[in-house]
Amino acid sequence: MADEHDKSIEQLAMDLAVSYAEIATALGHLPIPIRLPEGLVQPKEAVEGMIRALELMDSEPVPEGVRLDFQVACTSWLNTEDLFRLEVVKPRPYRIAGAVLCLLTASEAIIQAMEWLVENQE
Numbered sequence: 001m002a003d004e005h006d007k008s009i010e011q012l013a014m015d016l017a018v019s020y021a022e023i024a025t026a027l028g029h030l031p032i033p034i035r036l037p038e039g040l041v042q043p044k045e046a047v048e049g050m051i052r053a054l055e056l057m058d059s060e061p062v063p064e065g066v067r068l069d070f071q072v073a074c075t076s077w078l079n080t081e082d083l084f085r086l087e088v089v090k091p092r093p094y095r096i097a098g099a100v101l102c103l104l105t106a107s108e109a110i111i112q113a114m115e116w117l118v119e120n121q122e
Contacts, residue, residue, distance in 0.1 A: 029117045069113035076106035
């Protein structure tokens with residue numbers, strides 16, 4: 001059982017990294033690009049970057065729906081990161097499922113935002 005749990009944690013860590021990269025890419029294509037830390041990013045640095053992106057979104061000249069998509073993506077990623085940290089320290093059967101749902105929400109929101117960005121490229 002511990003083996004299964006370890007595999008789930010590893011997969012969640014990889015999924016978190018992929019989601020971070022997708023969100024970072026999308027944020028970089030905004031009218032006023034928002035840059036998240038790149039390369040080998042430590043968790044604390046990633047969290048701080050995502051929080052900063054949330055703060056900066058209010059200044060973006062984009063429709064409210066697009067702004068909300070980015071906010072949902074960033075917030076869902078942060079929720080996933082929180083659940084991941086909790087799961088590592090004190091495993092609970094529902095946390096990994098909750099984290100996966102948060103990542104799916106982030107992914108859907110970023111897809112919506114990217115559709116708008118592609119349609120409105122200059």
